Amino acid sequence: MALTDITRTEVERAIEECDRLGREGFLERYGFRRARRFLVAYEGRHYDSKAIIGAAHGYLPGQRPLMASEFSGGAQHAARLLKGLGFDILEGLPASALTHDELIDLVTSVKANRSSGAPALYKPITLLWAMGRALRGEPRLLPWSATEEALADLLARHGMRGEKQRPDYPIASLHREGLWTLHDYAGDVPTAHGDGKVRRWFAENQPRGGLPEPVYDLFRHSALTRLAVIDELLGTFFDGLDPAPLLAEVGLEDVDVDSPPRPTGSSPEQWLLTAAEYERGCRLVELREAQTHGERVSRTTHSPKRSQVARYAVLNRSEGRCENPRCTGQPADVTDRKLPLLEVDHVVDLALGGRDHPSQMVALCPNCHAVKTRGSTRETLREILLEVAMERHKAMETAKGNSAALRP
Known part of the structure; x- marks a missing residue:
């Protein structure tokens, strides 16, 4: 049997199993990770689309569940199947669907194009620009014309590894990684491969876009998050380069390392880094230290x-x-x-x-x-x-x- 043999009945049984085991137990049982882009909405709750399809396959007559290592279809394929069965699909992750650490992992695990031998700077330039906008409280979503103009200018001045002035590439790629939301367009967003198709799609659709709301909120309100992301992006992409001019232009040259999280006065009460935030910071440090120590x-x-x-x-x-x-x-x-x-x-x-x-x-x-x-x-x-x-x-x-x- 193929995945297309799965009906709404098998999906609902998989959802019932997820409710019974809990999200973490369900994902561990089938070897899936949390969804980074597509969630299926059902009776007010959200579920990981690929894991649900993998488990649903096991409810077909004479079939067994598909583990993550056996799943040939991507997340978009699973989402399309579920949508065809009448389920609502959420593209982009709500704050309630992810923990703080999972959002940090999402931001700091950006894949780099290394075809030139060194990581290309398209995506880090885009993320740092968006982070600066969030920090200043500027609108989360922008028309494509405004995004294209701003990023083309930044890529021209700070693309230190020969990056072209093509904002469509990093936006399409970040969208697939769950780090950029797009609205007001028709059809599927193309993959970030090939100049002509991607450029034409953005030119024809003119989508509004920006960071997913939970990521924007973290950049806006969490100094810990901003520092962790800057540490990761600079350490991963800018080795041997000077990112200072870029950071200055996007408004991140003076991140608040020396300032308390709530600088409302000069009393000791302003130094209110909670124990949980401290532990989270240490965990982020340890993840980075394991790579670079x-x-x-x-x-x-x-x-x-x-x-x-x-x-x-x-x-x-x-x-x-x-x-x-x-x-x-x-x-x-x-x-x-x-x-x-x-x-x-x-x-x-x-x-x-x-x-x-x-x-x-x-x-x-x-x-x-x-x-x-x-x-x-x-x-x-x-x-x-x-x-x-x-x-x-x-x-x-x-x-x-x-x-x-x-x-x-």
């Missing part, structure tokens, strides 16, 4: 070598106070943003095998930083600070556990 580059590069997310977590963990227990008093002066004068320090130097992780990092006032770096008692102080870093890190983990236990 121990790597060294021999050439000079303007790309960031250290995690902005880790620095952000430590600064906010400190609540604006020097983390050296022997501090004799940090300077009363503040920065132009009315924030404490603090510097994030790696207690164990990265060059000596230290980690770019909050468990080995502390926030120090300039005086304590100088003692730790050049003072005669620096070795003793380093031992103390390493213990402090671990204690502060464990305290945040404990706080998250306590808050989770208190939830009903």
Whole structure:
């Protein structure tokens, strides 16, 4: 039997099984990942289209379920089958369908075109431009003419690997990856292959488009998200290049690493990085660290070598106070943003095998930083600070556990 033999009855039985096992148990049973683009809507709930079709195949007479590794049709094929059976298909992911970490994974796992030997910059330029717009609160969706004009201009100036002025390519590709929504068009969006067909489709349809709403909201409101995405995009795509001019033009040259999440005043209450947010930041740092720890580059590069997310977590963990227990008093002066004068320090130097992780990092006032770096008692102080870093890190983990236990 073919997939086209599946009827609404088999699909509804697969949906019932998903409800019984729960989404994670259902996906684990059949070896599927969460949908990144197409969800089937049924009685107010959303389900992963490919996994539902794979399970539904097992309800056909004499057939078994199709595991993810055996599924020959893509997500769009599964969505088309379900739509033909009368199910509503949601293209683009609602905030309620994904966790924060899944959205981060979606943004930071963008596939790169490496046909020239190095990753092309089409998609990171597009995402950074859209992130800057979200940060400024500009409209999420734009007419195609406005998107085309803005991106063609950026690609012309910042396409440092010979990128052409063709915004249709990154938009079509990001759309297929679930990172761009398109509206007001006819037919299927073409794949990002071949100049003529893709260009003609966008020219003829003139779709409105932009980031999916949950991704836009994360870029708009979460400094942690912005830093994680910038870290990932620059580390993946801009090795050996200077992204500073691009970041300046899209309005991301001064991301709020040094600012607390809610800069509403100068009181300690503004440093409200929750334990859950701290843990999320550490998890993002660890994912990146697993890919890059121990790597060294021999050439000079303007790309960031250290995690902005880790620095952000430590600064906010400190609540604006020097983390050296022997501090004799940090300077009363503040920065132009009315924030404490603090510097994030790696207690164990990265060059000596230290980690770019909050468990080995502390926030120090300039005086304590100088003692730790050049003072005669620096070795003793380093031992103390390493213990402090671990204690502060464990305290945040404990706080998250306590808050989770208190939830009903």
